[in-house]
Amino acid sequence: MTRARNQLIDLNATPYYHVINRCVRRSFLCGNDPYNNKNYDHRRQWLIKRIKFLSSVFSINIAAYAIMSNHYHLVLQVDKGAVDSWSMNEVIDRWYQLFNGHVLIDNYLVHGACSQGEMIQIKALIQCWRERLYDISWFMKCLNEHISRRANKEDQCTGKFWEGRFKSQALLDETALLSCMAYVDLNPIRAGAAQSLEQSDFTSIQERIKQFKSYQQHKNKPKPDYHPHVQPLTLLPFTATGDSKALPFSYADYFELVDWSGRHIDPKKNGYISDNEPKILDALVIDSDAWLQSVKEFRRQYGNFAGGEFRLRDCAEMHGRCWYKGVG
Structure with missing residues (x-):
């Protein structure tokens, strides 16, 4: 049974949410359509541009994104304090x-x-x-309506562009947040659309890698009107200092973890696979097998709330529920 959005988004429980929306009939309306041999990749850039614009207007930050051929994923952080x-x-x-x-x-x-x-x-x-202006539903409305109208105008047609209302998952703890971000960033690799993180087009991990490389190239010779940044200004930054307005991890640890995960979940990928697990798994006391399973099956592993057993039980009790998927 469909549940009201105010029962799925609870800022008292967490400011982090994973949202997904899919094109109507799962058509390839944002990528390469094999049926009519048309390419709609430019619409994926529409989405990225609109997402970043809305983030600058709303008090909602972008932690991760992946724009696929017929659906997209976002990991959002709601900053109610700023509003x-x-x-x-x-x-x-x-x-x-x-x-x-x-x-x-x-x-x-x-x-x-x-x-x-x-x-x-x-x-x-x-x-x-x-x-x-800190409501995810209004954020998604402003995103989906804009893209739908623009695509229908381009196609000279009317009707639905999106399959239905967006789906959301509350990320209740650091492990859920980290595994969900990795799940999102690794979408193209799992789908066989990319062979490496750098080739994963229209993803936040690719944008972060490009920005880091640009910083490495320009850090010792900045131009008068250009000062390089280690991390993209339009994405929620990483920091290990406990800043509530940033992701609670080191970006170096995150790169290492996502790269290691991508090599293990894609058996066809060439290259050496290190036996050394990323140290962030030890820091968060995460079992490597459980981690890889979560990164591959995050959407199936949890329902509308994602987190450790005790966080899920606490959240279910707070909302008057007996349990949430993922407890067992």
Whole structure:
């Protein structure tokens, strides 16, 4: 039975979520369509550009993404604290980047002074917009509707582009977050669409690797107007310092872990496979076999909530449920 979105997204439990959406009838509407021999890879770039734009407007950060031929994956972090610190004008500026205004707000911006009754209505409107600007459902609405309309216009047709509403998984602990990100970044390799992380087009891991290589090339000779960054500015950064606004891992550890995982889950991949497990597995006390199974079967292993047994049980009890898939 379909469950209400407010029962699936609980920011008190976790700010991290894995979301998935698939094209209607699982058609190849974002890649190379074998039936009509048309290539729609440019639409994947539409998605990436739109995702990053929305992340700059919403208080929602991108931890990982993979844009496949007929579906996409995102790992999102909701930063509710940032929204609470925004002024009224900042909320208005952000909302107006996406939607038409409101006559009361327009009048407030032009004239400033309003009656007491009008100010009550204005504050109520702005509070509503503030709440929507950290709402994953509104984020996905702004993403999917935009892409759907643009693709239908290109195809000169009408009708559904997406199969249905997006699916989500709450990532309750660090292990769930790490394995889900690796699962997302390794999608092209598991699907046989790429042979290495660097060849995994339209993924966050490829973007992170490119940015790191660019940093290595330019760090000793920066231009006056260009200062290289180790990590992409449009993606949630890695850090081992405990910063709540960053991923709680070292990016070097993450690269090592995803590369090691990719070599083990793809038996056809050439090259030497090291017997040395990445040290991050030891740090998080993760069994290597269980890790590889999770990276290959993350979507099947868990339902709408993903995490360790005790976190799943606690979350189920908090939501009045007997259990969540993955406990056993």
